[in-house]
Amino acid sequence: MKRPSPKILVICEDESVQKALEARLILEGCRVMQAYTWNKAVDCFSSEKSDAVILDLDFGRNSSQINGVDLIHFMKKSRNYPAPLIVYGDPTDRITGGFYADATTFVPKSSPIGEIVAILMGMLGDPGTDSSAYAGAIS
DSSP: OOOOOOEEEEEOSOHHHHHHHHHHHHHTTOEEEEESSHHHHHHHHHHSOOSEEEEETTTTTTSSSOOHHHHHHHHHHSTTOOSOEEEEEOTTOTTTGGGGGGSSEEEETTSOHHHHHHHHHHHTTOTTOOGGGOTTOBO
């Protein structure tokens, strides 16, 4: 019996990154939910259980609203908290550096989209993907 396609929530304000992640995830057979705003992220996360979340840690950084770090705390307290949670960001950022431990995996922002997706697919148990091959990921 074929397993259902994993549902992935991508939380990122950068439309080009969103589209690139969506395209790669769809190629891998995933269903993709996208959130560009705090409200959409909360709606998606609260209304449907996703199998994983990919979060840009810089989400909301340039606004007075809630940011990526706040979203991590919100998700961790939710009954819909998924595993894994992949966070990508700047590993040298001292402001958010302490929050990387809240993620299942941290991927440096400089990583190619394909690497982020390969790591995720390996974490979801795709037998054709070796997530350990990516030295940029911190688990």
